[in-house]
Amino acid sequence: MSGLNDRRRTLAVDGEPVVTGLVAIGDAWASTNPSLGRGSTMGLIHACLLRGVLRQAMTRR
Ligand SMILES: Cc1cc2nc3c(=O)[nH]c(=O)nc-3n(C[C@H](O)[C@H](O)[C@H](O)COP(=O)(O)OP(=O)(O)OC[C@H]3O[C@@H](n4cnc5c(N)ncnc54)[C@H](O)[C@@H]3O)c2cc1C
Structure with a gap:
């Protein structure tokens, strides 16, 4: 709560993933x-998007 700047973390360095499966x-x-007050909304949107991607991947099998 003390940080007022938006900060995004990335799992890629120079376009290359530093970890996979995460x-x-x-x-x-x-x-x-x-x-x-965007944190909860953002988390819920991400969760719904991830659910959709996983559902698509499962139905392709
Ligand atoms: C004081 C405060 C007020 C806020 N007010 C608002 C607001 O009014 N509106 C708004 O939109 N957002 C608000 N936020 C931000 C919002 O709470 C967060 O953005 C949101 O909760 C993020 O959800 P999350 O699921 O990513 O993380 P979290 O809600 O932090 O959930 C992570 C969960 O993972 C669990 N966990 C951690 N490590 C492990 C582990 N090793 N194994 C298993 N479980 C683990 C934790 O116990 C926790 O339950 C507020 C935040 C704070 C701190």
């Missing part, structure tokens, strides 16, 4: 300025 969502993906 998906960062919600606060693990980024922290946002708390005065705008």
Whole structure:
């Protein structure tokens, strides 16, 4: 809550992944300025998007 800057973490350096098999969502993906109250919404959007991607991958099998 003390940081007012938006900060995004990446799992890639110079376009190359530093880890595979890991998906960062919600606060693990980024922290946002708390005065705008976006954290929960962002996390829920990420969760729904990830659910959709996983569902698609499972139905392709
Ligand atoms: C004081 C405060 C007020 C806030 N007010 C708002 C607001 O009004 N509106 C808003 O949109 N956002 C608000 N936020 C931000 C919001 O709470 C977060 O952005 C949101 O909760 C992030 O969800 P998350 O699931 O990514 O992480 P979290 O909610 O932090 O969930 C992570 C979970 O993982 C668990 N965990 C951690 N390590 C492990 C482990 N090794 N094994 C298993 N489980 C583990 C933790 O116990 C936790 O339950 C507020 C944050 C704070 C601190």
